[in-house]
Structure formats: structure tokens, C-alpha cells
Amino acid sequence: MSSFDTTLNNLGINRTTSTPTPSPSASGQLGQSDFLKLMTAQLKNQDPFAPVDNTQMVAQMAQFSSVAGISEMNSTLKAISDKLAGTSQSDALAYVGRTVLTEGNVAFGRTAGGIAGAIELDGDATQVNISIQSADGQVLKNMQLGPQSKGTVEFDWDGKTDAGADAGNGPFKVVVTAAQNNSAVTSRTLVWAPVAAVSMPASGTPVLTLPGIGQVPITAVRQIG
Template identity: 65%
Template sequence: MSAYDSTLANLGIGRTGAAATPTVQTAAQSQSLGQADFLKLMTAQMENQDPFNPVDNTQMVAQMAQFSQLSGITEMSTTLKAISDKLGNTSTADALSYVGKTVLTEGSVAYGRTGGGIAGAVELDGDATNVNVTISDANGQVLKTLPLGKSAQGTVTYDWDGKTEAGEDAGTGPFKISVLAQNGGANVTSRSLVWAPVESVNMTGASPTLTLPGIGQIATTAVRKVG
């Protein structure tokens, strides 16, 4: 017996003759009733009720309330989908607005500023008693180590003037950035955050991505700050 027949049986409505011939339905259709089905059932219930024992008005009101609730949920779902589509369009517009700006995001490669040096940050998953940022050249030779000291969980920033340990100008890079955070000798999970200019936006995927020099493509959700 299908879900449709079961519903009719629960309402005291029998199916006989040609009307009882089953129709071909998919598995999903056989397990669900839409608004049109609800109206058909209610109409059939009223046509086939016993005139000496009519359907209780309270039951009919309850059924109509359920129908109204179903209709409201359907309309709300449609509205939420429209909002979701609108937000998707807004995300695309926002992504395009990043072009020409600099963003702070996770990365291990940074390019020097026009005036020399770089600025960046370290993202800590826990408190640290000692945080060090090591800056190397493209060949991996260490240029400068910045001790940031004790830091609480969260983000700690730094600014390097572009001078090596020997006081020489390190140039414009690219520079390799590595971080080490510890708490009493135990390593603390951390991430290097660097500033990078947005060169372009890729619109071909499911959601737009930003193209950054030395880092590649990142999602807009990976941006921590915009400069």
C-alpha cells in the first residue's frame, strides 16, 4: 500500500474500481505529499464523509492549520534560497573590490615594501611564553630573527625594518617567513600571516578566489584584514 493509499485509509476513504489502479511514482514521490495532494485528500474527505456522522470541525481546522504551516515553510524555503543567491552575488562583488588592495592572510612568502622591510603577524592557537619570527632570503639564508617574546592566544603583529643581523639592507625579497611559538618548551600551534597585494580575482570556481604573488589563490574567507 502506498503512502497515498495509507492516508486515504486513515481518513476512512476507500479506493475501488479504476481509481484504484496505481500510478507510476518515483521513490521520493511515494514518500511525500505536496500541497495539491493535501487539497485532493481534504476534498475527497468532505465528499465521502458520512452525512450522519460528518467529520469533526476541530479535525478539519487542525488539518487546515497543518496545510497552512506546510505552505509557510515552503514559502520560507523559497525566500531563504533567494537570500542565499543574493549573498552569493554580493560575495562576487566583494571579491572584485579586493583588486589593488593588500590583504593579511596565511602565507610563508612576503615581498618587501617600497620603503623596505615587511609587516606581518603570527596567529597563535594558545598562549606562548616565547614567539620567534625568522626571515630568510629566497635561498633559505637567514637574514633576521625577530623575538616577539611572550604572547597570549590570538594574533601578535611585527614590523621588520628590512635590515639583516649585520645591519645591511636585505632588498625587496621575496622573503621566506617561518614562525616558532612555544609555551614552557612545548610547541604551540601557530601560523604565519603576511601582507600581500591582490593581483586578480578568479571567478571560474564555485566561489571567487583572490590571486596573491608568492602565495597563489586563496578564498575570500581566508582574508584576516584588508589594508
């Protein structure tokens, strides 16, 4: 045993131990309480006519305080993370049976007939057209929305074809074209879909299963019905 270890033992600080579970002292590192014991011993035994320079002592005290603060902050953040994870799962399960607005081009008809949705435009458009089609690509209804500003544009179809007939319950395919004069404007179609199931992977966000669309992350939901 070194003279340093002997000094530590005399102060009641054990740096080595045979206990299987390591502690800060057992791992060869001094903890905050160990440091305070050493500091107290130093103050008791220093020469009052030639006191030790306290610059390094103050710096070490600040370092220990910083490490202790970070440790406590990590514990707090871990607790918050665990709480949020639990809340996220319970919230995700609440989606089952509800309808959500998300990116997609396949929609099923409402009980009252027709479908509703929205279009996200990346720029202003002088003309926005919506083509409602059957599953096999047959055009059922053409809707011209005219000039629209950049952003989200909602639409609602009553379920009647251009000929005035009832189009049924679908599924329907929604095709959107948008242009600013003769230049195409990038757009995304948003449709309402019922949530059939929710899966929660070991890591990452919960995933919703939507009929006609497939699996989408919960973060892709724009609105809940």
C-alpha cells in the first residue's frame, strides 16, 4: 500500500476494496465527499503562518460542484424522458378508432358520402385542379379550385360524379395538379383516414396503420378528427 493510500485510510477514505460492486472510491477516483474530507484535513493540519494557496482548492471545489450538478441534471432529464415516453405511448393508443389527416392519395368515402382533404402548396398557384378517380383509375370528378396562395388549401367532395351519380364508398384516388402560369408548383395531397392500429417500436416514434395508405409515423399527422 502506498503512503497516499495510508493517508487516505487514516482519514477514513478507502480507495480499494474487495466488494464486487465498485464505488467511486473503489474505482480509484475520489468522490465529492472524499474531497471534502481531504480539504477539511488540510485546513486542520496546515501551518497557520504559511497557509496553503487556496487557488487550486477553489478550482477543484468548483469542478466537483459542476460534476455533481451535471449528474443531478442527467438524472432529472432521464426521469423526464421516461415520463414523456410513457405519455407518448398512451397518447398513441388513443389514436385507434379516430381519423387523422396525413399525406396520401387514397381515401375512403364518409358515411354521408364523398371525401374531404387538403392540399399543401409550396408556392402560389394560378390554377389548382383535383381529379377524383376510382381504384382502377377512372375519373369520377374534376374539381377546379382556381388561384390559390402558398400553404394549405382544403377541399370537400360531396361524392357525386361529374354526371351526378353516386360514386359509392371508394376507395378513391386523389390526383392534384398545381401550376403558376405554365410552371408546375410542388404540392402534397392530404387525406383523412381512420386509424386501424398502432405499433410502438423499441426505438423511434409510434407508427399508425391507415387503410389505403399503409403505415405512417405519428409525427406525419397534420390533424386529428
